[in-house]
Amino acid sequence: MDLTIRISGAQGEGVETTGRSLASVFARLGYHVFGYRQYGSIIKGNPTMFYQIRVSDRRIYSHGRWRSFDVLVALNDAALAAYRGSARFVISEREVPMSEIAAKHGNRIMRNTAALGALAVLIGLDPKYLEEQIRREFGERGEKIAEANIAVLEDAYKAASGRFSPVASLGKLGEPRVLMSGAEALALGSVMSGMKFYAAYPMTPASPILHWLAEWGPKFGVAVVQPEDEIAAINMAIGAAYAGVRAATGTSGGGFDLMHEAFGLAAMIETPVVVFLAQRGGPSTGLPTETEQSDFFMALSPAHGEYPHAVVAPRWIEEGLYAPAKAFNIAEKYQVPVIVLVDLYFTESLSTVEFDPARFRIERGELVKAPVVWEEYKRYKITASGVSPRALPGTPGGMHIATSDEHDERGDVVTERHVPEVRKAMHEKRMRKLVKIAEEMEPPLLQGDGGVVAVAWGSTSMPLLDYAEEAGVGLALFRDLYPLPLDSWVERLNSAKEVVAVEVNYRGQFADYLSARGVKVSRRVLKWWGEPFSVDELREWL
Amino acid sequence: MKVEVSRKPLDYAVNRPPIWCPGCGDYGILEALRRALAELGVPNEEVVVVSGIGCSSQLPHFMKTYGIHGIHGRAVAIATGVKIANPRLKVVVVGGDGDGYGIGLNHMIHAARRNVGLTYIVSNNQVYGLTTGQMSPTTLRGVKTRTTPFGSLDEPVNPLALALAAGATYVARGFSGDVAHLAKLIGDALMHRGFALVDVLSPCVTFNRVNTYDWFRARVYKLEEAGHDPGDYFQAYRKALEWPTLDPVGKIPIGLFYRNVDKPAYEEEVVKLLGGKAPIEADLQPGAEAVAALLKG
Numbered sequence: 001m002d003l004t005i006r007i008s009g010a011q012g013e014g015v016e017t018t019g020r021s022l023a024s025v026f027a028r029l030g031y032h033v034f035g036y037r038q039y040g041s042i043i044k045g046n047p048t049m050f051y052q053i054r055v056s057d058r059r060i061y062s063h064g065r066w067r068s069f070d071v072l073v074a075l076n077d078a079a080l081a082a083y084r085g086s087a088r089f090v091i092s093e094r095e096v097p098m099s100e101i102a103a104k105h106g107n108r109i110m111r112n113t114a115a116l117g118a119l120a121v122l123i124g125l126d127p128k129y130l131e132e133q134i135r136r137e138f139g140e141r142g143e144k145i146a147e148a149n150i151a152v153l154e155d156a157y158k159a160a161s162g163r164f165s166p167v168a169s170l171g172k173l174g175e176p177r178v179l180m181s182g183a184e185a186l187a188l189g190s191v192m193s194g195m196k197f198y199a200a201y202p203m204t205p206a207s208p209i210l211h212w213l214a215e216w217g218p219k220f221g222v223a224v225v226q227p228e229d230e231i232a233a234i235n236m237a238i239g240a241a242y243a244g245v246r247a248a249t250g251t252s253g254g255g256f257d258l259m260h261e262a263f264g265l266a267a268m269i270e271t272p273v274v275v276f277l278a279q280r281g282g283p284s285t286g287l288p289t290e291t292e293q294s295d296f297f298m299a300l301s302p303a304h305g306e307y308p309h310a311v312v313a314p315r316w317i318e319e320g321l322y323a324p325a326k327a328f329n330i331a332e333k334y335q336v337p338v339i340v341l342v343d344l345y346f347t348e349s350l351s352t353v354e355f356d357p358a359r360f361r362i363e364r365g366e367l368v369k370a371p372v373v374w375e376e377y378k379r380y381k382i383t384a385s386g387v388s389p390r391a392l393p394g395t396p397g398g399m400h401i402a403t404s405d406e407h408d409e410r411g412d413v414v415t416e417r418h419v420p421e422v423r424k425a426m427h428e429k430r431m432r433k434l435v436k437i438a439e440e441m442e443p444p445l446l447q448g449d450g451g452v453v454a455v456a457w458g459s460t461s462m463p464l465l466d467y468a469e470e471a472g473v474g475l476a477l478f479r480d481l482y483p484l485p486l487d488s489w490v491e492r493l494n495s496a497k498e499v500v501a502v503e504v505n506y507r508g509q510f511a512d513y514l515s516a517r518g519v520k521v522s523r524r525v526l527k528w529w530g531e532p533f534s535v536d537e538l539r540e541w542l
Numbered sequence: 543m544k545v546e547v548s549r550k551p552l553d554y555a556v557n558r559p560p561i562w563c564p565g566c567g568d569y570g571i572l573e574a575l576r577r578a579l580a581e582l583g584v585p586n587e588e589v590v591v592v593s594g595i596g597c598s599s600q601l602p603h604f605m606k607t608y609g610i611h612g613i614h615g616r617a618v619a620i621a622t623g624v625k626i627a628n629p630r631l632k633v634v635v636v637g638g639d640g641d642g643y644g645i646g647l648n649h650m651i652h653a654a655r656r657n658v659g660l661t662y663i664v665s666n667n668q669v670y671g672l673t674t675g676q677m678s679p680t681t682l683r684g685v686k687t688r689t690t691p692f693g694s695l696d697e698p699v700n701p702l703a704l705a706l707a708a709g710a711t712y713v714a715r716g717f718s719g720d721v722a723h724l725a726k727l728i729g730d731a732l733m734h735r736g737f738a739l740v741d742v743l744s745p746c747v748t749f750n751r752v753n754t755y756d757w758f759r760a761r762v763y764k765l766e767e768a769g770h771d772p773g774d775y776f777q778a779y780r781k782a783l784e785w786p787t788l789d790p791v792g793k794i795p796i797g798l799f800y801r802n803v804d805k806p807a808y809e810e811e812v813v814k815l816l817g818g819k820a821p822i823e824a825d826l827q828p829g830a831e832a833v834a835a836l837l838k839g
Contacts, residue, residue: 178837188836191828192827192828192833194826194827196627196821196822196824196826197623197626197627197821199623216836218815218816218817219817219832219835219836220824220828220832221816221817221819221821221823221824221825222816222821222824223626223627223812223816223821225622225626227619227622227652228648228649228651228652229648231616231619232616232619232622232648232649232652235612235613235616235619235620235623236619236620236622236623236626237623238612238620238623239592239610239619239620239621239622239623239624239625239627240623240624240626240627240821241623241627242590242610242620242623242624243590243623243624243627243628243631243822244627244628244822245627245628245821245822247623247627261613262613262616265612265613269610269612355837357830357833360827362826362827374606393587393588393590393608393624393628393631394587394588394628394630394631395587396585396586396587397587398587398608399586399587399606399607399608399609400608400609401602401603401605401608401609401610401611402609402610402611403602403603403610403611404595404611404612404613405611412558412603413600413603413611416561
């Protein structure tokens with residue numbers, strides 16, 4: 001069983017709420033669910049936004065198909081005209097008088113609920129599960145609204161019963177599954193990883209991380225600040241990290257542009273900080289509400305100069321839970337800034353996940369715990385690994401200055417004179433960390449043999465995993481992007497018949513990156529118009 | 543029983559001598575800060591001095607405390623993060639007028655309205671020194687600098703009026719030429735609950751030939767000797783406008799303009815929201831119960 005339902009209507013009229021409710025119902029019944037939203041940068045309007053829900057009895061990673069789906073729920077004529085040709089079954093006012101039923105019980109706005117009643121008939125879903133969901137959403141406070149919606153649901157169910165015969169049967173499958181968005185996964189994962197400070201300025205598609213943390217963070221001792229701009233956000237995070245707590249910020253490309261200078265500061269003063277970079281279509285304001293993977297090159301070298309840092313890109317939503325632990329551990333062990341590179345498709349999509357609290361391991365790296373002798377303590381001591389024990393404010397004797405200027409082992413500025421030997425040693429010390437970090441980075445997930453291998457990074461892994469399930473194509477999916485550990489996987493890729501890079505950008509940035517490292521990329525399949533790849537497209541283009 | 547350790551200003555000094563030009567106003571600020579800390583007996587390890595970029599932003603290098611010499615204009619933002627993470631620390635921000643009233647002005651306004659517990663000392667020399675003598679946001683109109691060879695066309699900002707408008711709860715102005723007076727202002731700022739701005743008239747002896755020690759000595763007068771009531775917000779605002787807004791060459795009030803101790807500091811509010819523990823004190827990983835509650839919600 002693998003069913004794809006597209007609910008479409010005008011933005012601001014509850015399409016998303018309806019989609020999320022339905023996804024929650026399926027997850028509670030034990031199904032694997034994926035929810036994807038397409039919308040515009042407008043609060044009310046855009047008549048054909050949609051929410052696409054895929055529900056399956058086996059594990060799925062993506063929204064699945066793009067050009068054809070099983071059920072269209074059209075909440076207005078524009079949506080009907082736009083998508084009816086792609087749907088096997090259609091629910092609209094023509095089949096069930098949704099608006100009329102809703103109006104009868106008080107308000108036309110409840111026609112979304114009427115649509116769910118009709119859908120329940122078509123997909124063989126007992127309406128009691130929808131009723132439970134309605135009660136859960138409106139709670140005790142909104143009992144009257146809940147009852148009106150339930151009346152609408154029942155009427156619509158009756159009206160549709162004469163019209164449709166069920167094409168599926170969605171009964172209870174198993175234990176309820178946890179459903180969350182990629183943003184929620186990152187936020188929860190950060191809390192589980194011991195993050196205690198998050199500062200972020202609102203920007204799509206990173207804002208949902210901030211929203212979740214603002215609500216839940218305080219219950220876990222996480223201070224959440226909405227500062228005046230992105231520059232303040234990252235600088236606050238750096239300050240908090242210097243004071244000794246795990247700290248992060250999150251933004252999209254335009255906001256990250258503003259953070260570059262401070263990113264270099266974090267690397268220079270060897271202060272661990274994590275940046276969630278959620279990509280959207282660029283450049284400039286670009287496509288504010290649509291996905292893209294075009295900030296990879298930027299993530300490789302955001303600030304001026306040379307410095308150590310790391311980039312990790314969780315490949316599917318469940319991985320978003322555990323990627324922050326990796327990011328914070330690398331950041332603290334090596335005292336570097338780390339980018340968690342995701343995109344709108346990742347942060348805003350919903351997926352069922354396995355959440356295992358036991359999987360979070362915190363490694364804080366070398367911290368000076370006991371008092372030290374101030375005259376002897378060297379905050380930036382030159383070591384073989386490049387990492388120097390870090391004293392936190394409050395530690396007697398550990399007083400030092402962390403300076404953005406080139407400095408010596410004590411942290412004292414050296415730029416009032418020309419001291420090439422200090423510069424040489426200190427720069428080498430910092431850059432040396434990349435060697436050790438590379439050892440901690442995982443090679444790509446390799447699947448399949450010597451035929452066609454699709455190479456991708458981050459969220460493009462999601463549709464590729466689903467496609468590989470059906471087509472048996474080889475895969476090389478990268479989570480850890482920089483520094484890149486070069487080992488046997490390079491030869492394995494080069495022995496394939498064809499290596500195809502699949503990316504949501506125009507240039508094939510990752511393909512360029514791999515090519516420069518000796519991987520023979522034979523073909524690039526690229527898309528840069530604000531949509532993730534879909535399984536049906538991959539079928540055609542691979 | 544608490545052991546009282548008496549501290550001297552030199553206990554906050556490092557072996558390294560400051561690199562400022564002889565006669566620079568920043569020496570006065572450094573001495574005043576050390577005296578204020580010694581007077582209060584703050585342990586060295588509980589002080590974090592954060593700065594931006596500029597001559598005066600070198601100051602943390604001459605303090606035996608924790609410190610961050612960050613990037614241009616962002617010291618207040620960095621310091622905000624330090625203070626929220628660990629409110630027990632005394633967090634001092636130092637920098638110049640270009641750093642704080644030019645490139646970083648917005649951070650001061652927002653830190654003031656949040657009332658973050660920072661002591662912000664601005665070495666206001668009315669010129670860009672480290673970049674060799676360009677106009678700054680506080681350069682008086684008509685003053686010639688390397689970038690205003692025909693005299694500045696720009697109206698100078700009034701930092702005290704800005705801070706008051708933004709909601710700062712401690713607003714003062716000192717003078718590098720009167721270290722004892724300045725040390726008192728800084729000491730009170732360090733003990734203040736919330737955001738404290740101490741603007742310091744701090745002559746640049748190399749690039750500002752107009753606003754010299756003598757120029758200031760002929761003009762400054764002390765608010766505490768002029769019957770000013772620092773509890774009166776509107777009187778404070780009128781005093782703030784006297785110079786440079788209303789009369790750029792007239793008398794210059796120094797001392798405490800305004801103080802309000804009733805408003806809670808931002809970090810206090812955060813700790814309250816977090817259930818009584820600061821981020822640095824909270825358990826690193828959430829307990830099983832909290833996680834279970836979360837998944838249920």
